[in-house]
Amino acid sequence: MAHIEIDAPGTTQLLLGNEAIARGALEAGIGFATAYPGTPSSEIMGTLAPIAKKMGIYAEWSINEMVAFEAASAASLSNIRALSSMKANGVNVIADFLVNLQMTGIRKGLVLVVCDDPGGMTSSNEQDTRPIAKWLNIPMLEPSTAQECKDMTKRAFELSEELGMVCMVRSVTYLSHTRGNVRFGRLPENKKVAHFDDFYNIDDPRQSRYTCGMQFHPYKQSEELLKRFAKAPEKCENSPFNSYRGPEIPELLIISSGICWTYAIEAVSILGLQDRVGILKLGTTWPLPEGLVARYLNKSDKVLCIEEIEPFVERSVMELAASLPPDQPRPTFYGKRSGHVRAWGEQNLNLAIQSIASVMDIPYTSRQSQDLEYRRAAQAVAQTLPARPLTFCPGCPHRASFWAIKIALQLDGRNGFVTGDIGCTAMGMISPGSFQVRTYYAMGGGVGVAGGFGHLGQFGFQQPVIAVCGDSTFFHASIPGLINGVWNQSNFTLAILDNSATAMTGFQPHPGTGITATGDPGKKVSIEALCRSLGIHVEICDPFDLNTTIATLLTMMRDEGPAQVVILRRECELVRERKEKRNPFRVYVNPERCIGESCGCNRLCTRVFSCPGLVWDRDAGKAVIDEAVCVGCGLCADVCPRGAIVKEAL
Amino acid sequence: MSAEDLKKEPLNVIIAGVGGQGNVLMSFLIGNALVRRGYVVTVFDNYGASQRLGAVASHIKISKEGLQNSPLLHEGDADVIVGIEPIELLRNLSQFGNPEVIAVANLRPVYPIGVISGEVEYPELDEASAAIRRLSAQAWIINATDEALALGNPIYTNVILMGALIGSGVLPLDVMAMEEVLKEQLPKAFEINKVALHRGVDLVKAG
Ligand code: SF4
Ligand code: SF4
Numbered sequence: 108m109a110h111i112e113i114d115a116p117g118t119t120q121l122l123l124g125n126e127a128i129a130r131g132a133l134e135a136g137i138g139f140a141t142a143y144p145g146t147p148s149s150e151i152m153g154t155l156a157p158i159a160k161k162m163g164i165y166a167e168w169s170i171n172e173m174v175a176f177e178a179a180s181a182a183s184l185s186n187i188r189a190l191s192s193m194k195a196n197g198v199n200v201i202a203d204f205l206v207n208l209q210m211t212g213i214r215k216g217l218v219l220v221v222c223d224d225p226g227g228m229t230s231s232n233e234q235d236t237r238p239i240a241k242w243l244n245i246p247m248l249e250p251s252t253a254q255e256c257k258d259m260t261k262r263a264f265e266l267s268e269e270l271g272m273v274c275m276v277r278s279v280t281y282l283s284h285t286r287g288n289v290r291f292g293r294l295p296e297n298k299k300v301a302h303f304d305d306f307y308n309i310d311d312p313r314q315s316r317y318t319c320g321m322q323f324h325p326y327k328q329s330e331e332l333l334k335r336f337a338k339a340p341e342k343c344e345n346s347p348f349n350s351y352r353g354p355e356i357p358e359l360l361i362i363s364s365g366i367c368w369t370y371a372i373e374a375v376s377i378l379g380l381q382d383r384v385g386i387l388k389l390g391t392t393w394p395l396p397e398g399l400v401a402r403y404l405n406k407s408d409k410v411l412c413i414e415e416i417e418p419f420v421e422r423s424v425m426e427l428a429a430s431l432p433p434d435q436p437r438p439t440f441y442g443k444r445s446g447h448v449r450a451w452g453e454q455n456l457n458l459a460i461q462s463i464a465s466v467m468d469i470p471y472t473s474r475q476s477q478d479l480e481y482r483r484a485a486q487a488v489a490q491t492l493p494a495r496p497l498t499f500c501p502g503c504p505h506r507a508s509f510w511a512i513k514i515a516l517q518l519d520g521r522n523g524f525v526t527g528d529i530g531c532t533a534m535g536m537i538s539p540g541s542f543q544v545r546t547y548y549a550m551g552g553g554v555g556v557a558g559g560f561g562h563l564g565q566f567g568f569q570q571p572v573i574a575v576c577g578d579s580t581f582f583h584a585s586i587p588g589l590i591n592g593v594w595n596q597s598n599f600t601l602a603i604l605d606n607s608a609t610a611m612t613g614f615q616p617h618p619g620t621g622i623t624a625t626g627d628p629g630k631k632v633s634i635e636a637l638c639r640s641l642g643i644h645v646e647i648c649d650p651f652d653l654n655t656t657i658a659t660l661l662t663m664m665r666d667e668g669p670a671q672v673v674i675l676r677r678e679c680e681l682v683r684e685r686k687e688k689r690n691p692f693r694v695y696v697n698p699e700r701c702i703g704e705s706c707g708c709n710r711l712c713t714r715v716f717s718c719p720g721l722v723w724d725r726d727a728g729k730a731v732i733d734e735a736v737c738v739g740c741g742l743c744a745d746v747c748p749r750g751a752i753v754k755e756a757l
Numbered sequence: 758m759s760a761e762d763l764k765k766e767p768l769n770v771i772i773a774g775v776g777g778q779g780n781v782l783m784s785f786l787i788g789n790a791l792v793r794r795g796y797v798v799t800v801f802d803n804y805g806a807s808q809r810l811g812a813v814a815s816h817i818k819i820s821k822e823g824l825q826n827s828p829l830l831h832e833g834d835a836d837v838i839v840g841i842e843p844i845e846l847l848r849n850l851s852q853f854g855n856p857e858v859i860a861v862a863n864l865r866p867v868y869p870i871g872v873i874s875g876e877v878e879y880p881e882l883d884e885a886s887a888a889i890r891r892l893s894a895q896a897w898i899i900n901a902t903d904e905a906l907a908l909g910n911p912i913y914t915n916v917i918l919m920g921a922l923i924g925s926g927v928l929p930l931d932v933m934a935m936e937e938v939l940k941e942q943l944p945k946a947f948e949i950n951k952v953a954l955h956r957g958v959d960l961v962k963a964g
Contacts, residue, residue: 121785121792121800252825286788286800287825369827377831456831473832478856481892482833485851488888492844492851493877495775495812495869714874719810722868723875733868735911736810 112158114294122289124282125150127253128220131260132190133162135216136295139182141167141175143583144615145194146229147280148222152192153615156624163297168615168624171550171583172197173204176219180208183217184317185301188264192220195234196549200584202239205273207319209243210328212271212335214305216264219245222278225415225453229280231529231549233452235416240275240393241423244336247275247393248348249365253287259348259390261292266342271335277392279415281453282366340394348390349399357385359467360407360438362400362420364389367413367454374459378471384463395423404428404438411441411466415454418443441466501720502680502740507650508604509543510716510746511675512573514653515660516543523571523664526560528553528585530577544575551576551584554601558588561597561670571600571664578605579617581634592670593641600663601672603634604650606679614682634674644671651677653745680738690739692754696721696730700751703728708748716746760795760821761929767799769830770817770928773849774841775867776810779915783839784815786919790930790938791819801828810867814849819929837927838893839918841901842867843885850892860893861921861961862886863914865902897921899960905953913953920957932958 109122111130122130128151132140140159142152152168159166165182169175172193182189198205198221205219227233240247246266248259260276267274306315319328343349352372353360361384363371368388375384387403389396404410404424412421421442428437441447441462448454448462457473464471476482499506516523527544528551546556557574576585581603589601607620616622621631638645646663648656656675663671704710712730713723720737721730730751741754770787774780781802788800797820804813818826835853839861840846846862854860864882871877880888890896899921905913916939922928923935932954939950 119792121788121798254825281801281828284801285825285828286785286798288792288797366828369825372824373827373831455829456827478833481854481856484891485854488847488892489851491880491884491888492848493869493871493879495810495845496871498810498870500810710875714876717870717874719868719870719873722873725875733873736867 109154111154112162113291116291116293119288119290121286122253122257123150123284123286124250124253124256124278125222125284126154127256127287127289128192128260128276128278129154130289130291131257132218133294134257134292135261135264136188136297136299137164137190137264138187138299138301139165139179139189140191141169141179141189142192143169143172143175143197144579145197145222147224147278147283148192148194148197148220149615150283151220152624157626159625163299166624168617170618172200176201177204180213180217182301183213183215184306185303186215187299187301188216190218190220192222194230195221195223195236196230196232197221198236198239200550206243209245209273210319210325210332211317212332213267213273216267217273218260218263218267218276219273220260220276220278222280222283223416224280226280228453231547233416235419236275236277237392237419238417241419244332245273245275245393246270246339246343246391247277248390249277249392250282250390251365251368251388253282253285253289255348255390256282257289257292262348269342270339272332277365279366279453336394340397343391343394343396344398346391346396349388349396351385351387351403353385354382355406357407358383359385359409359411359463360403361386361411361413361463362389362424363387363413364392364420365415367415367459370454370456370459371413371463373456374463377460378463378467378469380463380467384467389420392420393423395420395427397427400424400427401431404431405435408436408438409441409466410438411447411462413442413448413454413459413462418450498717498719500680501718501736502683502738502742504606504650504675504677504680505604506716506718507653507677507742508602508656508675511650511653511656511660512575512602513543515657515664516571516573518657518661519571519664521570523573526553526556526572526574528574528576528580530580549584550580551588554585554588554592557599557601558592558595558597558670561592561599562595564598572598573660573664574599574601576601576603578603578607578619578634582618582632586637589638589670589672590641593643596669598667599670600660601670602660603672603674605634605674605676607682614679638672638674643669645674646672647674647676649677650675651740651742653742680740684738690757692739692741693757694737694739694741694744694752694754695732697751697753698727698729700749701729701747702749703730706749712743712747712752716743718743763819763821763929765836767818767820767826768928769834769836770819771830771835771838771849771853772815772817772841773838773845774813775845776804776813778813778841778867779912780804780813780815780841783915783919784817786935786938786942787922787928787930788817789942790934791928793938794930794934796821796929797823797825799826799828803829812845812848814845837861837922837925839922840889841915841918843882843889844880847885847888847892850889854892857894858892859925859927860889860896861918861925862889862896862898863901863918864898865900865914897925897961901957904956904960908949908953908956913950916950916953917957917960920954921961922957923954924958924961
């Protein structure tokens with residue numbers, strides 16, 4: 108779609124924030140890029156990987172964020188600029204390595220782009236990466252527009268080299284996934300030579316400076332780190348990414364950063380307060396440009412911080428205010444602490460308007476309340492509209508897998524349950540997955556938790572436990588949990604829902620697919636061979652073969668022995684469809700056989716199984732296939748107890 | 758090319774549909790056509806977590822100059838809403854509509870899971886049409902999916918609707934601008950998409 112690789116300085120393209128980040132990395136002359144898919148960050152690598160070879164870059168989808176970031180650091184240590192990108196949760200995964208790398212410092216620019224997800228729209232939580240930057244003394248840039256996504260990413264590489272440390276760029280969903288005009292800069296000439304040298308420590312040339320601890324006492328490295336970081340404030344102080352808009356002496360000073368800055372600008376103009384309210388935009392949120400902020404704190408009695416998730420800037424600014432000379436007047440602070448800014452979830456224009464109006468103590472009449480009659484009619488209509496809840500796609504193998512798990516647990520009858528994992532399989536928590544998933548925390552969490560449940564037998568625990576993970580999450584973080592369970596003889600069944608794709612985030616390849624990020628052949632890693640090498644019982648089932656799958660699950664659950672694995676393997680329907688471009692079956696409901704409500708099946712097919720391709724015809728009182736939606740997978744034919752649904756091979 | 762003055766600043770567009778219907782392509786094409794004409798464009802495709810069959814709304818804000826706008830429309834502030842699916846159009850009209858808003862509608866339902874299972878009802882199509890008219894100053898209601906099927910494939914639905922949007926004259930874009938961007942972005946399928954685009958324009962001109 109977008110062409111981020113063209114060398115046409117001065118031209119403008121419409122780019123996603125994430126595409127702009129990728130372009131910024133190209134303009135910075137990176138040679139190495141790694142990532143693990145995670146919404147809202149995936150398009151960064153998604154954009155870089157297809158053009159990597161052409162641009163002389165090594166690009167990799169790694170099996171998890173930790174190895175991704177570790178690999179990127181090797182490039183940096185070998186004099187090659189490197190980028191690693193991930194979602195906020197990924198920073199937890201790399202934290203151990205990052206803490207230590209930050210102690211020794213880096214060589215060539217190493218930039219970590221993290222895409223936070225305020226509101227947790229496509230995440231298990233809404234954690235904020237900025238406190239981690241503060242904790243580890245990592246400079247943090249926060250772009251507000253797609254243009255800044257590009258410019259700041261480029262700048263982050265320079266900053267990383269100037270300070271000799273990792274530099275972070277923080278985006279959020281509403282920035283990463285918004286397209287905006289981006290004016291291109293120059294692409295640098297491509298001459299890069301990697302060599303791992305220049306690692307000698309000044310105190311002892313026999314010792315490499317890229318090692319942590321040992322005879323190099325950690326406290327000494329802390330001292331070095333703080334010395335390096337001490338140069339950061341002055342760089343932030345003069346950054347062109349910090350700016351002020353508003354009157355010389357504002358009644359209210361708003362301090363904002365990232366996407367929230369666009370809300371603040373628009374809110375002030377909607378409220379008509381441009382002459383009374385000033386907005387200080389911070390592009391460098393850690394370290395705080397203290398001199399700049401202090402100058403503006405001096406001009407206003409009221410300060411309002413508008414930001415997402417943590418009151419990060421708010422706390423930093425208050426900390427700064429506390430350290431100002433005693434004769435400088437203290438403004439009153441408004442924000443998340445005072446309750447003027449919502450403390451959770453994402454911000455938006457409406458919330459910004461409310462926050463500013465309440466601090467300024469002015470009334471605000473929304474457009475809606477002006478058109479009362481229209482609003483009433485609109486509300487009346489809105490009430491009649493059916494919602495559109497999340498569901499698995501028609502033909503999705505996960506619907507079959509969770510159906511089989513549900514039936515197997517019912518047949519077993521001992522109150523068994525499922526421990527879940529991140530990804531499409533998470534929908535096992537809700538209706539399309541028959542509500543089977545009972546715990547859901549983190550990548551690899553399903554099998555780890557199951558390992559614990561499987562040891563509770565001595566306390567009278569008798570419920571069978573099925574841990575579920577996807578193929579991508581198996582490679583990411585489930586392998587240690589499985590090995591631990593096998594070694595310690597924990598009793599559980601691991602069901603690996605192998606759909607041969609990282610489907611939730613857009614079909615990135617992983618080791619099981621045998622294809623790399625750049626579309627080149629890699630070594631295919633066999634999930635079953637890996638599991639069998641542990642000396643455990645491993646079965647492979649096609650979840651569309653419901654009876655065999657149910658029977659296999661039942662046998663495994665009833666076995667008292669240690670962990671076992673069942674691989675429920677069927678390609679993601681969207682991947683299959685892209686490849687085959689035709690349906691496997693023609694499927695239809697035989698109206699003679701379907702006796703609907705009077706059958707006693709309780710409309711199992713539509714009410715319980717609920718594939719969007721199978722609809723309930725109210726007038727006829729029977730099920731019917733919607734040919735526009737059905738992909739002809741044939742699964743529902745096996746669900747109907749009366750054999751009313753017919754599948755014919757095509 | 759330098760941009761002309763807009764009727765309103767920013768000019769706000771929503772394209773409402775269901776995952777898999779081609780919202781993202783449509784907002785991408787329109788956004789690109791606008792950038793080529795020198796406008797400052799902000800496009801956000803709001804689709805949550807699902808790959809297919811979830812509600813999708815693309816928010817497009819168009820400015821003559823200046824900086825990128827905030828991603829989502831303010832409530833009640835749409836100038837035109839295109840609905841690839843009728844109840845998604847109504848959902849967005851009721852949140853972002855106002856007495857002056859213009860609607861371009863495809864009257865082809867995609868049933869949500871609750872309707873499929875018979876838990877809730879889908880509004881009758883006459884009712885839906887009446888509601889679309891009630892909640893807009895002007896509405897073009899067409900059956901773009903049938904028109905697309907007549908061209909051989911339902912995937913042309915959104916290009917037909919795009920033609921209808923251009924034909925309605927709300928955007929600072931003419932057919933030429935859309936043809937240029939179609940040629941650039943979909944070179945292999947250009948001819949058939951050009952036919953679909955013109956079909957959409959004609960439907961609006963006729964109705
Ligand atoms: S198709 Fe089968 S399961 Fe569905 S309502 Fe008819 S008889 Fe019942
Ligand atoms: S065959 Fe049945 S289960 Fe498969 S997509 Fe069609 S309606 Fe859904």
